[in-house]
Amino acid sequence: xxxxxxxxxxxxxxxxxxxxxxxxxxxxxxxxxxxxxxxxxxxxxxxxxxxxxxxxxxxxxxxxxxxxxxxxxxxxxxxxxxxxxxxxxxxxxxxxxxxxxxxxxxxxxxxxxxxxxxxxxxxxxxxxxxxxxxxxxxxxxxxxxxxxxxxxxxxxxxxxxxxxxxxxxxxxxxxxxxxxxxxxxxxxxxxxxxxxxxxxxxxxxxxxxxxxxxxxxxxxxxxxxxxxxxxxxxxxxxxxxxxxxxxxxxxxxxxxxxxxxxxxxxxxxxxxxxxxxxxxxxxxxxxxxxxxxxxxxxxxxxxxxxxxxxxxxxxxxxxxxxxxxxxxxxxxxxxxx
Numbered sequence: 001x002x003x004x005x006x007x008x009x010x011x012x013x014x015x016x017x018x019x020x021x022x023x024x025x026x027x028x029x030x031x032x033x034x035x036x037x038x039x040x041x042x043x044x045x046x047x048x049x050x051x052x053x054x055x056x057x058x059x060x061x062x063x064x065x066x067x068x069x070x071x072x073x074x075x076x077x078x079x080x081x082x083x084x085x086x087x088x089x090x091x092x093x094x095x096x097x098x099x100x101x102x103x104x105x106x107x108x109x110x111x112x113x114x115x116x117x118x119x120x121x122x123x124x125x126x127x128x129x130x131x132x133x134x135x136x137x138x139x140x141x142x143x144x145x146x147x148x149x150x151x152x153x154x155x156x157x158x159x160x161x162x163x164x165x166x167x168x169x170x171x172x173x174x175x176x177x178x179x180x181x182x183x184x185x186x187x188x189x190x191x192x193x194x195x196x197x198x199x200x201x202x203x204x205x206x207x208x209x210x211x212x213x214x215x216x217x218x219x220x221x222x223x224x225x226x227x228x229x230x231x232x233x234x235x236x237x238x239x240x241x242x243x244x245x246x247x248x249x250x251x252x253x254x255x256x257x258x259x260x261x262x263x264x265x266x267x268x269x270x271x272x273x274x275x276x277x278x279x280x281x282x283x284x285x286x287x288x289x290x291x292x293x294x295x296x297x298x299x300x301x302x303x304x305x306x307x308x309x310x311x312x313x314x315x316x317x318x319x320x321x322x323x324x325x326x327x328x329x330x331x332x333x334x335x336x337x
Contacts, residue, residue, distance in 0.1 A: 099225050101154035102197055118143025133312055158197055159228055165198040166230050170256040177249040184209060201226060215242060230259050273333040280329045
């Protein structure tokens with residue numbers, strides 16, 4: 001009888017927790033539906049012109065600043081701007097990562113979804129009857145590990161797509177400049193003709209220019225949204241050309257050749273390391289395949305690993321050694337081009 005009562009209490013608690021999660025999801029959906037138009041407008045403006053910062057001005061500080069003259073005043077202003085920019089970048093790191101991944105959600109919503117992921121993973125592990133030691137690892141893995149891995153994957157995939165299309169976009173600009181079009185018109189052609197994520201990013205560049213921003217500012221914001229060496233090369237080339245002059249078409253053509261050479265080298269490295277990656281995948285999957293096979297053929301024997309404290313200790317050692325081996329192999333087969 002006491003065991004039945006304990007089972008009923010556990011079921012009631014689980015049901016109440018699931019109801020709370022459903023209510024939270026419904027609330028988030030309602031906020032997304034009713035606040036979507038205004039949020040999209042704010043997100044669009046922020047992506048074009050950036051996030052502004054409001055700084056309160058103290059009269060005493062203003063009076064002291066006016067006493068500065070010449071180079072001292074300029075140095076003080078530069079240091080203040082650098083400090084403010086550093087604080088803004090540190091506070092908006094998650095927001096920048098979401099922009100790099102091409103996601104339109106806010107950092108608050110991502111944090112809420114991460115917490116829900118941690119709760120769901122913990123409930124699944126608890127419902128499977130796993131030992132308590134796995135419950136301790138389920139919450140941080142579900143709340144921090146899985147969302148971070150997914151976000152990193154989305155960022156890498158989006159930047160990879162952008163880099164693969166970037167050389168073709170530069171060729172379009174080169175042909176347009178050689179045929180007599182302005183750089184702004186060439187950027188507009190790239191925004192209309194190139195697929196995502198290339199087209200939308202250059203559309204933001206054109207919108208920034210129409211709003212009155214300088215070319216250097218919009219290119220710097222493009223480099224912030226797409227932090228790749230190729231985009232930084234492109235930004236430096238255009239800004240330098242506007243400052244010093246020169247043959248823009250020839251410079252961009254050389255840059256396109258460099259980017260294609262980098263892509264060929266990257267593909268060659270990937271092809272040469274594909275065998276090592278396949279070997280790492282096979283070796284890494286062998287323990288899980290063996291555990292699954294032993295669970296079918298000898299369930300009592302393999303069950304001791306999950307029910308006995310010594311088995312838990314051995315599983316922990318095995319997981320740590322596998323993690324260390326995966327990190328070493330990843331370091332051996334990853335190359336920066």
